[in-house]
Amino acid sequence: MMNHKTLMLVEIAILTTLAFLLDTIPGLQFTIWPQGGSVSFAMIPVFIIAFRWGLKAGLASGLLFGVLDLVFGGVVVHWLQGLLDYIIAFVGLGAAGIFASGIKSGLQNDDKTKVSMLIIFGTFIGMAIRFVAHYLAGVIFFAHFAPEGQPVWIYSLVYNSTYLIPGFILSAAIIIMLVISRPQLVVRNS
Numbered sequence: 001m002m003n004h005k006t007l008m009l010v011e012i013a014i015l016t017t018l019a020f021l022l023d024t025i026p027g028l029q030f031t032i033w034p035q036g037g038s039v040s041f042a043m044i045p046v047f048i049i050a051f052r053w054g055l056k057a058g059l060a061s062g063l064l065f066g067v068l069d070l071v072f073g074g075v076v077v078h079w080l081q082g083l084l085d086y087i088i089a090f091v092g093l094g095a096a097g098i099f100a101s102g103i104k105s106g107l108q109n110d111d112k113t114k115v116s117m118l119i120i121f122g123t124f125i126g127m128a129i130r131f132v133a134h135y136l137a138g139v140i141f142f143a144h145f146a147p148e149g150q151p152v153w154i155y156s157l158v159y160n161s162t163y164l165i166p167g168f169i170l171s172a173a174i175i176i177m178l179v180i181s182r183p184q185l186v187v188r189n190s
Helices: 004-024 043-053 055-071 078-110 112-141 152-181
Strands: 029-031 038-040
Touching: 004 038, 004 043, 004 055, 029 043, 029 078, 038 152, 043 055, 043 078, 043 112, 043 152, 055 078
Parallel strands: none
Antiparallel strands: 029 038
């Protein structure tokens, strides 16, 4: 039997690789903007890790996902932009792990409403952190993409909202369906 920590690391590696593949295989995402930004299923495995193993594992999975995204096709115009767009944004997804124990408790008590609400809160917080990081990077480093006469803060708000809000809705809905129908995704056997 694999020990607890080794199992966690293996699951982080596998699900983070799945997240990366879901983000890169053509046809598995809906590209919104030519400069980057698509609606995909890629964040779901990171959220599953966060809800299954908690905050630290979620942050680690997000970090690994961000590094993979950066190494295999990331665009960096300044070190701070790279930090915002690839490290802070993706590590932020793992913050959903703060709700892991509440979700497990809800599953053990068969409280589907509690489980659903905590999944929504967790994915919202993770996506909100990702949004803020991308938004700031857009305002600071990508102002030249804003249409003439449009304030850059509005441009970055609209740009990032068009793919992150649908991504949040898609991720939350799918995770709720998966976790309610298959609680063992987040409740580990001892």
